[in-house]
Amino acid sequence: MDIFSNPELIRNARAQLRWGRMISVAAICAVLSLVTGYSLAHEQLASEPPGQWGMHLLQIALGAQVVALLLGGSLACLNAVHREKEMNTFDFQRVTRLTPWELAVGKLFGAPVLVYFVVLCLMPAALVGAVVGGARPTMVGAAYVVLLLGSIAVHAFAMVISMLHQRGTNTAAVLLLILALMSGFPTRNNRHLFDIGALNPFFAVQMVEEKSWEMVSLSAQQAEKADGQLSLGDVFFGLRLHHLPVLLVLYASFAAWFLLAVTRNLKRDPSVYELYTPSQSLGLLMYINLLMLGFFRWDYLLQTREAPRIFYDTRMAPNEAQGMFLGLNLSLFLVLGLTLFRNRDRIRRRLRELGDAASGWLAAIWPAPYVLAGMLLAGLAAVGMIQWKRDPKAEWDLVLAIFRLGIVALWVVRDLLYLQWMNLTRIRRPLTMGFVYLIVFYASTSILFFALDLYDTPRRQAITSFFSPAAALGLTGKQWTGVEPWWLLAMFGQVAAAAVFAWLGRQKLLALVPAPAVAPAAESPLPTVG
Numbered sequence: 001m002d003i004f005s006n007p008e009l010i011r012n013a014r015a016q017l018r019w020g021r022m023i024s025v026a027a028i029c030a031v032l033s034l035v036t037g038y039s040l041a042h043e044q045l046a047s048e049p050p051g052q053w054g055m056h057l058l059q060i061a062l063g064a065q066v067v068a069l070l071l072g073g074s075l076a077c078l079n080a081v082h083r084e085k086e087m088n089t090f091d092f093q094r095v096t097r098l099t100p101w102e103l104a105v106g107k108l109f110g111a112p113v114l115v116y117f118v119v120l121c122l123m124p125a126a127l128v129g130a131v132v133g134g135a136r137p138t139m140v141g142a143a144y145v146v147l148l149l150g151s152i153a154v155h156a157f158a159m160v161i162s163m164l165h166q167r168g169t170n171t172a173a174v175l176l177l178i179l180a181l182m183s184g185f186p187t188r189n190n191r192h193l194f195d196i197g198a199l200n201p202f203f204a205v206q207m208v209e210e211k212s213w214e215m216v217s218l219s220a221q222q223a224e225k226a227d228g229q230l231s232l233g234d235v236f237f238g239l240r241l242h243h244l245p246v247l248l249v250l251y252a253s254f255a256a257w258f259l260l261a262v263t264r265n266l267k268r269d270p271s272v273y274e275l276y277t278p279s280q281s282l283g284l285l286m287y288i289n290l291l292m293l294g295f296f297r298w299d300y301l302l303q304t305r306e307a308p309r310i311f312y313d314t315r316m317a318p319n320e321a322q323g324m325f326l327g328l329n330l331s332l333f334l335v336l337g338l339t340l341f342r343n344r345d346r347i348r349r350r351l352r353e354l355g356d357a358a359s360g361w362l363a364a365i366w367p368a369p370y371v372l373a374g375m376l377l378a379g380l381a382a383v384g385m386i387q388w389k390r391d392p393k394a395e396w397d398l399v400l401a402i403f404r405l406g407i408v409a410l411w412v413v414r415d416l417l418y419l420q421w422m423n424l425t426r427i428r429r430p431l432t433m434g435f436v437y438l439i440v441f442y443a444s445t446s447i448l449f450f451a452l453d454l455y456d457t458p459r460r461q462a463i464t465s466f467f468s469p470a471a472a473l474g475l476t477g478k479q480w481t482g483v484e485p486w487w488l489l490a491m492f493g494q495v496a497a498a499a500v501f502a503w504l505g506r507q508k509l510l511a512l513v514p515a516p517a518v519a520p521a522a523e524s525p526l527p528t529v530g
Contacts, residue, residue, distance in 0.1 A: 003105060003109065006102060006105060006106040006109075006110070007098065007106065008098065008102070008103055008105075008106025008107055008110055009105075009106040009109055009110040009113070010110075011106075011110065012106070012107075012110030012111055012113050013110060013113050016113050016114040017113060017114065017117060021114070022117060025114070025117060025118055025121060026121050029118065029121035029122055029125075030121070030124075033061065033122065033124065033125035036057060036060060036061075036125070037053075037057050037125060037128065037129070040053040040056050040057050040060075041053045051132045051133050051134055052133065053132070053133075054128065054129045054130070054131065054132025054133030054134070054135075055129065055132075055133030055134070055135060055208070055209055056129070056133075057125060057126075057128065057129030057132070057133070058126050058129030058130045058133055058135055058140075058208055059129075059205050059208060059209070060129075061122050061123075061125040061126035061129060062126055062143060062147070062204060062205050062208060063202070063205050064122055065118075065119045065122050065126070065147060066147055066151075066201050066202055066204060066205065068115050068118050068119055068122075069112070069115055069116075069119060069147065069151040069154075069201070070151060070154055070201060072112065072115040072118070073111075073112035073115040073116075073151055073154075073155050073158075074112075074154055074155060074157075074158040075158075076111040076112040076114070076115060077107070077108065077111045077112060077155040077156075077158035077159045077162060078158045078159075078161060078162045079111070079162060080107040080108075080110075080111040080158075080159055080162050081107070081159060081162040081163045081266070082162045082163075082165060093266065093267065094267045094268075094269075100262075100263040100264070100266045100267050101263050103266055103267070104159070104259055104262045104263050104266055107159060108152070108155055108156060108159060108259070111155075112155060126140075130208070135208050135209070136210070136211055138213075139207050139208055139209075139210050139211075140208055142207060142244055143204035143205070143207045143208050144204070145248065146201055146203060146204040146207065146244070146247060146248070146251075147201050147204045149248055149251040149252060149255070150200070150201030150204075150247075150251050151201060152251070152255050153251045153252075153254050153255040153258070154201070156254075156255045156258035156259050156262065157254075157258050159258070159262050160258050160261050160262060160275070163261075163262060163265060163266065163273065164273065164275075193296065193297065193324075194292070194295040194296055194297065195234060195235040195236075195295050195296075195297045196234045196235075196236075196243070196246065196295045197232065197234060197243040197246075197247070199247065199250065203247065207244075210232070213232065213242070214232070215232050215233030215240065215242055215243075232244065234246050234295065235295070235297075236294040236295055237293075237294045238299075250291075253287070257284055257287075260276070260280070261275040261276060264276070271343075271345050272345070272346065272349070274339075275339050276339065278340055278367070278370045281336050281339055281340060281370070282336070282370050282373070282374050285329075285332050285333065285336055285374055285378070286374065286377070286378065288332060289329065289332075289378040289381065289382075292325070292328065293381060293382060293385055296321075296385075298385060298389035299389065300315065317394055317395060318386045318390045318391075318394050318395070318396040318401075319395065319396065319400075319401070319404075319474070319475070319476055319477075320474070321382075321386055322382060322383065322386055322401055322404060322405075323404070323473040323474050325378075325379070325382040326379065326382075326404065326405065326408050326473055327473055329375055329378050329379065330408060330411075330412055333371050333374055333375050333412055334412060334415070334416070336367075336370070336371060336374065337367050337371050337412070337416035337419070337420075338419075340366070340367035340370065340371075341367070341419070341420055341423050341431070342366065342420070342423070342424075343423055343424070344424055344426075344512065347424065347509060347512050348512055350363075351512060351513055351514065352514075356513070358509070359506070359509040359510055359512070359513050360506075361502070361506065363506075363509055364502045364503070364505045364506035364509060365417065365498075365502045365505075366420065367416060367420070368413045368416065368417060368498070368502075371409075371412060371413055371416060372409055372410075372413050375405075375408070375409040375412060376405065376406075376409055379405035379408075379409065380402075380405070383398070383401050383402065383405065386401070387401075395476070395477055397477050397480070400475065400477060400480050403472075403475075403480075403487065403491070404472050404473070404475055406491060407465070407469050407472045407487070407490065407491045407494060408469060408472055408473065410491060410494035410495060410498065411469045411472075411494055413494075413498050414494050414497045414498040414501065415438065417498050417501035417502050417505060418434065418438070418497075418501045419431065419434045419435070419438070420501075420505055421501050421504045421505040421508060422434030422437070424505065424508035424509070424512075425508070441467075442468055445464075445467050445468055446468070449464050455471070458478070458479040458480070458482070458483045459483045459486050461479060462483050462486035462487045462489070462490050463486065463490070465487070465490035465493075466489070466490050466493040469490060469494065472487075472490075475487075
C-alpha cells in the first residue's frame with residue numbers, strides 16, 4: 001500500500017488539515033519569517049561578512065523546525081494510541097483490516113501531520129537564508145535528512161510511550177519524553193567519554209554553516225577543550241567514520257526497534273502488551289553495548305595520568321572504566337527485567353496454555369536467566385576490551401574484575417526477583433509499591449551504615465555489600481586484598497536472597513494454579529414402590 005493512500009494517514013490529515021487552520025498557520029509563519037528576516041538584515045553588524053544575516057535566518061528557521069517536530073510532533077504521537085482509548089475508538093484499530101505495520105505507519109506520519117505543515121511553511125525562510133548566507137546546498141540537504149530521520153525516531157519512541165501509559169499518567173509520560181529528548185541535547189563537541197558527535201537532531205542546525213565535508217581530526221587534549229569546534233569524524237573500534245552516516249544509521253536502527261515494539265502490540269489487548277520477546281529485548285541491549293564499547297575512547301581514557309587530574313581530564317583507571325560500564329548496564333538490565341515481568345493475568349493465561357510447566361522453578365526464577373546471561377556477556381566484553389587496551393602500568397586485576405561483574409549481576413537478579421514476586425501479590429499497584437519498599441530499604445540501610453561508620457574499612461564495606469553491593473562498583477585491589485572471604489560471602493548473600501525471592505515467587509505461582517474440577521456425584525436411583 002502506498003503511504004499516501006494509507007487510510008489512517010488520510011483520516012488524520014482530514015481531521016487536522018482544514019482550510020481555515022492551514023491558512024492561519026501559514027499566515028503566522030509568514031509574518032514571523034518576514035519580521036525575523038528584516039530584523040536580522042537591519043541589525044547585521046558591520047564587522048560581519050555580507051549576507052551573514054541569511055545564515056542566521058537559516059539557522060533560526062531550521063531550529064524552529066527542529067523544535068516543532070521534536071516537541072510538537074512528539075506530543076502528537078504521544079496521544080496517537082492513548083487518545084484512541086479515551087475516545088472509545090481503540091477497538092476499531094484492533095479489528096480493522098489494516099495490518100499492524102500499515103496502522104503504525106499511518107499513525108507515525110498522520111498524528112503529527114499538522115506539525116509537518118508548519119515545517120513546510122517555514123521552508124521559504126530557510127531557503128532564502130540559505131541562498132543569502134551562501135550555505136552549501138549539500139550541507140542544507142543533509143541537515144534536513146538528519147532532521148527528518150531523527151524526528152521519525154523520536155516520534156516512534158513517543159508512540160511506544162503512548163501505547164504503554166494509561167489514564168491519568170499523561171504528565172508523567174510527557175516528562176519522560178522531554179527528559180529523553182533533552183538528554184541528547186548537543187554541544188558542538190561531546191566526546192569526553194565516547195568518540196562520537198552530537199546525537200540530537202539539533203545537530204542539523206550546526207551542519208548548515210559548515211563549508212567542508214572533511215572529517216576534522218582532534219587530538220585527545222583538543223577534544224576535551226574544544227567545545228566550540230564541530231568535528232565530523234567519529235571513531236568506532238579504531239575505525240574512523242564520518243559522523244553523518246553514523247548518525248543516520250543510529251536514527252534508522254532505533255526507529256526500527258521502536259516500530260517493532262509498536263507493531264507487535266498495536267492490535268493486542270493492553271493487558272497482554274509485551275514490547276519485545278525476551279530474545280529481542282536481549283538483542284536490543286547487546287546492540288546498545290556494542291555501540292558503547294565501539295565508540296568508547298579506549299586509547300585515550302585508559303592512559304595513565306602523569307600529573308594530577310585537571311578539570312577537563314576524563315582519563316580513568318581500568319577499574320573505574322569497568323565500574324562505569326557496570327553502572328550503565330545495571331540500569332539497562334533493570335529496564336530489561338521490567339519489560340519481561342509477568343503479571344497475574346499473564347500467569348493465569350500461561351497456566352491455561354502450558355499447565356503445570358508454567359508454575360515450575362524455571363517460571364519462578366523469571367526473568368533471571370535472560371538478565372544474568374546478558375549482564376555476563378556484556379560485562380565480559382567490557383573486561384576483554386579493558387584487558388586489551390589498558391596501560392600495562394595501570395593497576396588491574398582480572399580476577400577482581402570478574403568478581404565485580406559477578407556480584408553486580410547477582411545484585412540485579414536479586415532485586416528483579418523481588419520485584420517479580422511483588423508484582424504477583426494481591427495489592428493495589430504491586431510493582432509501584434515494590435519500588436517504594438526497595439527505595440526505603442536502600443535509603444534506610446545507607447543512613448544506618450553511614451551512622452555506624454561501616455564504610456571506613458574494607459571488611460566493613462564487604463559486610464555492607466550483603467545488603468547493597470554498590471561498593472563493588474568501585475572495588476579496588478587495596479579494598480579486596482586480605483578480605484576476599486568477606487566479599488565472597490557477600491556474593492553468596494546475593495545468591496541466597498535471590499533464592500528466597502524465587503521460592504516466594506513460586507508460592508505465588510502455585511496459588512494461581514486453578515483447582516481441578518470436581519465431577520458431581522451421581523444421584524442414586526429412587527427406590528421403586530411395589
